[in-house]
Amino acid sequence: MLSVFNAAEMFSLILTLATLITGIVFALDKFVWQPKREEVKEESTSGWVAQARSMFPVLFAILIIRSFVIEPFQIPSGSMQPTLVPGDFIGVEKFAYGLRDPIFHKTLIPTGKPQRGDITVFIDPSNPKIDLIKRVVGLPGDTIIYQNKTLYIKPACNGQKVCPVAQEIPKQYVGLTNFKELGTQLNEYKEELGKVTHHILRDPALPEQINRYYQQPGQPMGVWVVPKGHYFAMGDNRDNSLDSRYWGFMPEQNLVGKATFIWISFTFNHNPDSMWPHWLPNGVRFNRIGSIH
Secondary structure (H helix, E strand, O other): OHHHOOHHHHHHHHHHHHHHHHHHHHHHHHHHHHHHHHHOOOOOOOHHHHHHHHHHHHHHHHHHHHHHOEEEEEOOOOOOOOOOOOOEEEEEEOOOOOEEOOOOOOEEEOOOOOOOOOEEEEEOOOOOOOEEEEEEEEOOOOEEEEEOOEEEEEOOOOOOOOOOOOEEOOEEEEEEEEEEEOOEEEEEEEEEEOOEEEEEEEOOOOOOOHHHOOOOOOOOOOEEEOOOOEEEEEOOEHHHOOOHHHHOOEEHHHEEEEEEEEEEEEEOOOOOOOOOOOOOOOEEOHHHOEEOO
16 A cells, blocks of 8 residues: 555655656657658657657666666664764665565565675565664574673574574674764774674663563563564664664565665754754765775
């Protein structure tokens, strides 16, 4: 139903319909109306037909690129700090996890699966009207344990004779950062998540919110077994991210793509008395442009 489409899906629907309509006009004019005009030696076409014919190639190219190659997204919150910060504009590979139709997200051609450590964009399972961006922590069959702000992973057995045991994910303290939550400086750690080395933040003043965690039936609080066809995703800003710990698992069909690079990053640090509109940037962070890890 259209009522549950998020903004990106609504744009995809409008773009698809516009491409379809202009494509039909393009085909009718090329194969039906133009031959008839040539028979009666009529050279001119109506204005709306000419506009539709000129718009179709442009709309078709945008639809293909946006649906199957790259889609831009803006980072609105700090849940992925320090990796991604508000004002970052990222490119998301749409083909990383399979070529999908732009409306219903059904996989047309499988091309790959999310790997541990990937930063993915997906439709929020608890609110389909919005998209989220988080890091994949747990794969199907994994057991995820998060206790005392420490992450443990027991990889899926996958038919092995000796199944893996749960192990703490290695991390190294880096130091205090300039990132703050309610006036408290956040601690930064370097974490080794599979083959991916990245940085996370923790709030030393905020206790673990274990009473708010999603409790999977049959499992104790803070322990989750990832079902088949689902993933466990977390924000890098561990104490300030609403993620799988709180709403459960990310279905594979909700995947939008893999975040791979920052193509521009703006600041919006306006003074309270500034006449500059708050939604317009007042600076560019060129040092943030590049690949995402």
